[in-house]
Amino acid sequence: MKIGLLTDIHERVDALQIALQRFRQQQVDQVVVLGDLVATMDSIPETCRLLDEAGAIGVWGNHDFGLCQDHAAQIAERHGTTAARVFGALKPRLVFANCHFSHVEPWLDPETLEGLWYYDGPPNEHGQFDRIFSAVPQRVMFAGHYHKWLIVRPDGIQSWNAREPIHLINGRYFVVVAALCEGHSAIFDTESSELIAFHDPVEF
Secondary structure: OOEEEOOOOOOOOOHHHHHHHHHHHHOOOEEEEEEOOOOOOOOOHHHHHHHHHOOOOOEOOOOOHHHHHHHHHHHHHOOOOOHHHHHHHOOOOOOEEEEEOOOOOOOOOOHHHHHOOOOOHHHHHHHOOOHHHHHOOOEEEEEOOOOOOOOEEEEEEEEOOOOEEEEOOOEEEEOOOOOOOHHHEEEEEEOOOEEEEOOOOOOO
């Protein structure tokens, strides 16, 4: 199956529309959000409408946490029933197709603020790879949070410029997807293990 990967949307509706249109063109089977839909709360209804129409599933991020803990009535009153449904469906983690999806590194607890807001730099800075690969059994793990592209193997950083497709074969991988709010998205094919990164210009 083809998985469309989005993270750190931060209510950038323009970038979200572009990414979702590409996913439709590429016949993506499932859109997965890796957290952080929220920025200012001004564009939450439209952000959630687009994700809902795309049938997206996903996990919450540090900016979403307070909206995903049984606040459906308040969200519906302020942002509409679609937003309440989207936030209510977000999970701390997702697992399917031998892939693990979370906003932060898999050894961190996404059900706590401490885990979601933890920031000791991405793995290439602190270099502690064992705790990533011993945390969960899935072969490929995806996260967001760091607003950068990064692929880690148990033995170190995988060289990749994110400009060409890469095949994640022969081993285990931890993949950080760059932020949609900065124009980035990805498609992962679970059959071929091909990962393709996309980069669209956005105005700030």
